[in-house]
Amino acid sequence: MTLRDSARMAQHTLALGLLADRRVSITVGVLVLLQAGMAAGTAYAQRHLVDAAGTHLLGGLLAAVALGMTAHALQLIGWRFTHNLRNDLRDRIQLALEQEITEAAAKIPTITHLERADFLNRITMLRRGTLALSKTGWAAAHAASVLAGIGLSLWLLIGVHPALALLAVAAVPILPLANRAMRMQRQALDATAESLRRESRLHDLCLNPDPAKEVWISGNGAELDRHARALWEEAADLEARARLRGLGGEIGAWAFYFSMLAGALLVVGLLLARGQATPGDAVLIISLAGQLRLQQQSAVESIALVADGGRVAEHHHWLLTYATEHGVHPTGTTVPARMTAGIELRDVCFTYPGTDTMVLDHVNLTLPAGSTLGLVGINGAGKSTLIKLLIGVYRPTSGAILVDGVDLREFDASEWAAVCTGTLQDFLKLQTPVAESVGAGDLSRIDDTARIGLALRRADAGVFVESLPDGLRTQLGRTFGGAELSHGQWQRIALARGLMREAPLLRVLDEPTAALDPQAEHDLFELYAEQTRNFAERGAVTVLVSHRFSTVHMTDHIVVLSHGQVVEQGSHAELLGAGGDYADLYLTQALAYR
Structure with missing residues (x-):
């Protein structure tokens, strides 16, 4: 986290507040500014009230009462109004931030990042931190107001005796030590992100109806809960230890401040004894001493909220930057209204980020315009990965996918998605x-x-x-x-x-009919094939992935994948005649139906 991250987020959330309700935001801003002088105004009025009473000055007495009542009323009523209005704005800002996060993530055209632990951890921390983000702007404004109020309080104290300025010196260690404690907590929160994400997923298995059936049948709910609880306790322990380490420094800083405050009160007593201060000065100092402690505590809390928001702001800035770098960048190349040559995979390789395992290994394949293609192979052969590359949610690690000779990456991802359809596994x-x-x-x-x-x-x-x-x-x-x-x-x-x-350029069926009987799947593919023929003038391509050879054999061209490579391709008759992997798989399935 940097100061720039915190400042950027404070400015951003204040702008979101203005967009949400400009009148309320301005009202809150004015009230926050007025709060800066209320504590000093109240103490100032109390001093003059005591001194005016001692000298029997009725005019001064009435003026001090009026000032004190006004300052005190504005302090209490202003705080209540500000608190309620800020809560309302905070909720609106949080909603706007969540929408902003969702839209930024949705602009990334591929899904590879959604399968990376580091990305998911940062998104989890960001989603958990939207409340902290929503508080950043007004926390910064409140901190500035409180610090201005502390400045006014110190100005009044110095007016009594310059030595009382040492109270400001006593407060200096509080902020850095409080920030140190918050930094330790933030680091602990970041370190526990993956453990808490895993804990949530494990408990979701017990709460989501689909996996919960298997959990119940297998009787492993208690074991899943034990693992999830262990992850939670590990994260909670790490966070608790971070809080305790930071708390020691904070306690020391406050102890030093209170010892200096006791010294300040002693100085006032000596001044009173020597006649160098009025009873009103004593009241002023006692009043400000109490207010100053509250102001410093409020300043620490507000700055801590800004720092907490700054931690999450780092993830927010990272997401927006990532979405910009990996988002759609128009090249001016438009998707063709119809395909004439078709789709070609040229030396395509694919590995998942952070791994060295080739999921697809130098695949070369041509899908002629207006054709139907069947993909077969054992589980893990790379069929679904190939489908995801074709529809554009994965991008090749190397090699290229060409549509009528144009690299698929040259098209606007949303435009290509608009001419694809089908059903996935x-x-x-x-x-x-x-x-x-x-x-x-x-x-x-x-x-x-x-x-x-x-x-x-x-x-x-x-x-x-x-x-x-x-x-x-x-x-x-x-x-x-x-x-x-x-x-x-x-x-x-x-x-x-x-x-x-009705008329896409690419239709895909990736094992979409596992819950249907073979005849239903056969009928469905016939419908897809018929639509492909009906829109032949557009050069549409249909790709079918299925383990049912009774359906696959209807396609124009069949490709057999094994360990990420094309090991066979041709028509049904050609592949049966070759006596290779396809023939073995087909005959094995045919015997099973007898």
């Missing part, structure tokens, strides 16, 4: 009304009930959707009190979503 269970869950496959037609109905019928989901309580308007998922579907029905919804776009 790990499909989304979107818990919204049915119409939205399906219509999300083509946002431009999310309100087109006729198109949504057609997609549902093509996915053979029309009948069961009509049987739902409110048809297309039925809320899906128990999370929001809606209808819970079977896995197969959720899969039908996902397939319908993939059928919303």
Whole structure:
């Protein structure tokens, strides 16, 4: 964390507050500024009240009462108004920051970063720290106001005797030692980010309905809870030890301050005894001594909030920078309206960041325009990775993917995504009304009930959707009190979503029909193949990944992947005749059906 990070975030959150409600933000700003003089004003009024009473000056007495009442009332009422209004602004700022974080992450076109522990740890710390971020701006403003108030208090004290300025010296160690304690706590929080993320994931396994079934059947819930609790206790212990180490220095600093405060009161007593100070001066010093302690404590707390926000601000700045560097950078190259040559993978390699294992190893492959391609291979061969490269959510570590001779990376990622469709192996269970869950496959037609109905019928989901309580308007998922579907029905919804776009350039089916019977999968692929033929003038390409050879053999071209390499390719008949891996897999499956 740097001072620049804290200052940048304070300025940013104040700007967000102005955007959220300009009038309230200005009101809070004025009240915060007024608070700077209230403690000094109250003490000043008390001094003159005592001195005026001693000299029987009625005018001075009334003026001191009026000043004291005004300062005290503004201090109490202003604090209450400021507290309530700042809480309201804080909530709005926090919501704006969460939206900003989500939008920044969503602008990154690939998903590789979402599979990296270091990225996820920083995102976790950032999401956990939005409350701290939202407080940064007003905490900085409050700290400035309190420090100005301390300056006024010291000015009044020096007016009584210059030696009383030593109270300011006594306060000097408090801030650095308090900041040291906060720094230790921040470092502990950063060090525990991964442990707490793992603890949350382990407990989610017990709370999420899908994995909870297996947890219950296997009876390992108590063991998962034990591991999660151990992670939590380890993180809590580290944080507690950091707090204790920092607390020692803080206690020492406050002890030094209170000893100096006792000395200041002794000086006042001596001045009174010598007649060098008035009773009002004594009241002033006693009043300011109490107020000064509260002001210093408030300054420490406010600066600690700024520092805490600065720690998270470092992650916020990192995310925005990362999103800018890895986001979409328009090159002026547009996605073709139709493909003429098709898609070519030229010497494509892919490894996950931080590893040396080749998931795809120098893959060379051509997908002619208007063709259908089947991908087969054992689990872990690289089929799903190849699909993710084709749709653009992964980028090759080396090599290139060409669309009509143009590198896929030259296109705007969102434009390429707009001409891709299909259903993936790990499909989304979107818990919204049915119409939205399906219509999300083509946002431009999310309100087109006729198109949504057609997609549902093509996915053979029309009948069961009509049987739902409110048809297309039925809320899906128990999370929001809606209808819970079977896995197969959720899969039908996902397939319908993939059928919303009528004329894409690339259709992918990555094991999307595991919950369907072979005939249903066969019928679905026939539909995809028919649509590919119907839009042949666009040169659309369809890619199917399946373990069911009864469906795969319908494709124009079949590619066999093994250990990230293309080991065979050709038509169904050609590959059977070659007697290689494809023939072995096909015959093994055929025998199993007899």
